[in-house]
Amino acid sequence: MSDRVLDDAYNIKKLMREAEALADESMLAFARLKQAMLAARLNPAVEVHTGQRALMRLNEAENQAMAMSTNLLRVHDELSKVAGIYAANDDGVPTEIPEASIARKKTDAEESIVV
Secondary structure: HHHHHHHHHHHHHHHHHHHHHHHHHHHHHHHHHHHHHHHOOOOOOOOOOOHHHHHHHHHHHHHHHHHHHHHHHHHHHHEEEEEEEHHOOOOOOOOOOOOHHOOOOOOHHHHHOOO
């Protein structure tokens, strides 16, 4: 493998890991925020419905973060396939991502389509 291809591969590997870590950090931040919001609602001076819409919106954001994380796994999987072609002589351990981890879930509308 040429030096340029090797340098690009190492840079992409580093940036891929960075993107995955940021996705995980966002999910941890959402979890901490949800915990703080729920703990604040336990205050007897606060009505039980307070912040319900905010919690629902946070749940949507968490779902989007999980979707982003899954899509990053798909990117990682595709890059691993590229590495198998261009870095065949590299001694690195290839990333193997189980198909179930990156399988695309069909929407309700897609599942109702009869072919």
